[in-house]
Amino acid sequence: MPTFVYMTRCDGCGYCVDICPSDIMHIDKVTRRAYNIEPNMCWECYSCVKACPMDAIDVRGYAEFAPLGHSVRVRRDEEKGVIAWRIKFRNGEKDMELLAPITTKPWGKHIPQLADVPAPSQAMRDSQLLFNEPKYIRLDEGDLHTLASNGLVMKEGVYY
């Protein structure tokens, strides 16, 4: 279900452009509103949906998946740490709401504050590893962090 933008809600802040991993959220230069330039290339990660502070981005179902058509609206509340989805079919038969935690830990507690992280060294730049590979996420010394080494068990919906 690729994303699209409600023009009347978008204020062109650019958070979706900033967060989109496939760089397909762009700002229209005439209307100064965000839009998905290539829905077919959308990874459907919904990062933009969750990031949008104006609740302006929603998702569109594929016709074969939802032949009746439906609207999916999303509202996230960072203070409460929840994201709510409302799915409404066009014939009104299915109208459901879902609620999920955005994360199980307050922001910054178990997620590194990137602004405080030292700039990557030359060795890191030359490495084939990405900045967010476990080796670099680990801010202390030691071996690679794994869920087991941290005494964690994989749990659905939890952001480690």
Add this chain to the structure above:
Amino acid sequence: MIDSNPFAELAAFISPTAMQAYVVLMVVLVAVGTILDMLHKKSGQYFFENARRAKRNATRTLSSGEKGALALKTLGKEVLTSGEFNNPKRRISHLLTMYGFIIFVVTTAILIFAYPTPDDPAPTVVPLLWHLGAAMLAFGGYWFWFSIRVDVASEGVKWYQLNGRGDLFIVGLLGMATFALLWSFTRDVDTLGTLFFVLFVAFSTLLFGSVYWSKFAHMFFKPAAAFQKRVIKADGSRENMPAVYDPSDPDVQARFPDVPAYMGPNPPNMGLGIKREAPSHF
């Protein structure tokens, strides 16, 4: 220089009546442009249809007092303080431009209509405000043009690239404010002063004459849309949006048992989320 009325000196070459007629013409152009814009985009029709749909889906009827309170909140947040902008730089730039424009336009009208000739000097504060308004407008506008607009997260346009219709409004504003200041400062230099005055009038005409194609009309539509957005939240029509749930509410926890399983019975304050760190694009 900045405490004298530039239009009074201009009265030696251009009659005050002509100046007043020009201002009236600009007001007419704005009104006509906005109406044409509404007819073309059918924004009025969309707005009222949306409002009707919202009324159908409303779970409660708002009293006129509640509507008045929402209007006041809209005035306080979206209109007067541009509180809907999440990016503080963009918000400050917008506020400078907005208040600069209002101060500049109002003082221009006062100077031209109330103190059109040197015989009737304007109180010092009015020309001072006129210059301040133009300076605020120019500062906010150039900030947008050279810093915010070039940011890849917002538009990523090089400062020397014009995007036609998208930039008509800001170019008109910037040209008007810049050449108004330059004209005021070079009034004593014949050729240069005349050149800047002609450019000032040209950019003002562009700004007020291009309402149909530019973003000028947003100042009329924005408050209406912001008010409607508050109404749909208050009357329960919600525009298909999910409810604002409180995960610590036992009823919510009973309905969505996943939430207490993940977050416990008293979910902690999760902080600023995406706003925790300002994006850095350079």
